[in-house]
Amino acid sequence: MTMNKNFLRNNDFGLLLLRLTIGGLMLFHGVSKLINGVGPISGMLExxxxxxFIAYFSLAAELLGSIMIVAGLWTRAAAVVFAGNMVVAVLMAHAGQIFSVDPATGGWAIELPMLYLLGATVLIFTGGGKYAITRGSLLD
Known part of the structure; x- marks a missing residue:
């Protein structure tokens, strides 16, 4: 059995993994807001x-945006909404931690929100790849 030398250089498979990772993990946040409500975020906004009511946009971004990213359905458009949601989350909930290090881990205090934000930003520039439902369109 011979292995194709390009097997480990598959950008489309890498984009699929990125979509499954950031969309799949953020989906937990969206489902939590769906089940438990958006009260805490609504309170922060107020x-x-x-x-x-703006908190419902966060629910939509985290639930519907995540599903769209995982499926590769208008990936770029969903990633714009997803990234925008993360910018607002960082500014609302983590603004005081932007220049902080977590003493327990030694990592950046807002590394998780930034991983979501930067992962979505990558998808804005790349699109969903070959393994997306909508590919080759402007919103892919």
């Missing part, structure tokens, strides 16, 4: 003087 404390900032914003209308609480």
């Amino acid at each position: 404390a900032l003087g914003l209308p609480g």
Whole structure:
């Protein structure tokens, strides 16, 4: 059995793994908001003087956006919404930690939100790859 030398250089498979990783992991956050409600986020928004109903956009981004990214359905568009949601999350919930290190791990205090944000940003530039439902379109 011979292995194709390009097997380990498959960008489309890498994009599939990226989509499954960031979309799949963020899906847990969306399902949690669906089951438990968006009350805590609504409260944070209202404390900032914003209308609480905006929290439902976070639910949509984390639930529907994640499903779209995993499936590769209009990946670029879903990734824009996903990344925007993460920018708002960082600014609302983690702004005081941007220049902090987690003393327990030694890692950047906001590394998880940034991994989601930067992973989505990669998908904005690359699209979903060959293994996406919609591929080759502007919104892919």
